[in-house]
Amino acid sequence: MRSIAKPDLDIRRVLDELGSGLEVKNLRRLESELVEGEEEFTSNAIGGDFRLTAQKHPSIDPPDEDDVQWAWKNRFSSGVGRDMYDALKSGAGSRCPSCLHGRVHDLDHFLPKSKYPRLALVPLNLVPICSDCNGIKRAYVAKSAANEPIHPYFDDLGDEEWLVATVLEAPGAPLQFEVSPPAAWNATLGSRVAEQFKRLKLGALYADLASTLIGNLASGLDTRFAASGPAGAKRWLEEMLGTWKASNSEPYSIAALAAWSSSPFVWNGGWRVER
Structure with missing residues (x-):
């Protein structure tokens, strides 16, 4: 487990890079709600309890959530936004920051996109990870602050041996x-x-x-x-x-x-x- 530098990327820039289309147009309509989700997530991360981030937003209905998921699959992890995906992956170098051994293969949604659709495209919620760690973590959500996973953008274990x-x-x-x-x-x-x-x-x-x-x-x-x-x-x-x-x-x-x-x-x- 080790810390890595926070990405120089936010949800506004992500939306700007996703191209055009009906689904993207709808996402831009929801920009303020997505930005609010990013800010809430960041505030809770700094406070040390990611779970406090709300899973749902009253202004985002299921069709809107589907558009966010569509953008992740078709524009961010592939398509015109793939350069952003690859840049986030490379932020950890070649080794997984969770296990310190496996080669980085994916981006993990620290808070899973299935439960936190507002955060599906938020860069600070996207963590480089190896296939083995990703397969174990999956859609895990902590039940208390004491079993929150270590977030490499926000948690620094320091130089002491642990x-x-x-x-x-x-x-x-x-x-x-x-x-x-x-x-x-x-x-x-x-x-x-x-x-x-x-x-x-x-x-x-x-x-x-x-x-x-x-x-x-x-x-x-x-x-x-x-x-x-x-x-x-x-x-x-x-x-x-x-x-x-x-x-x-x-x-x-x-x-x-x-x-x-x-x-x-x-x-x-x-x-x-x-x-």
Whole structure:
């Protein structure tokens, strides 16, 4: 989970870029209501409770909602507005800001368009996401502020480490990951991160990635161990941890190296699949 820059795009510009046609003409008639929805969403996002955004608007009836959905499908995610779609996707770089691993493939409606049609075209409601995370999240809406998903445009987890790993003393030194909220976080943010970690099954994902990582490090560990014993393996892991921290590697890599570099089991050959 990481923050990304807010897009320099708003609903007014989106409407300007959607071309012509009966449905678009109707959307322009509803511009004030759509702008109001964008402003309400932004205000609630800053306040930390997206759920307070109203799902419906008295001036927008079901045919109007259909026009918004039509514009999303035929003008924004494809057609003349596709450049805006692609620009929003690229705002996260190549990696999904939700899981920190998958490649960005889609834009997710943070508040689902099926329940919040006013927000279907609002850029701040459109978040870059990978296929796996999108498939899990789907039309999820939180039941309380404590289980709101992390929004990468509005939520900044800071530079403190929030993910920790524990070495399981078994061949290959597998890891178990969990969220450890820093003291600077309030209780609600800690709960939200932990809920998203659980919802997206990040513990299992990071354990699999760690297994691949220790396999890639095995040859280097073997070399240091042969030359200097457990102290050599420990020192090399500590050096790698420092280097990866300095290069702002993803939290699961840092947590993995921190766990391995502090584990006597690992220094003594625990990285080997066969001991």
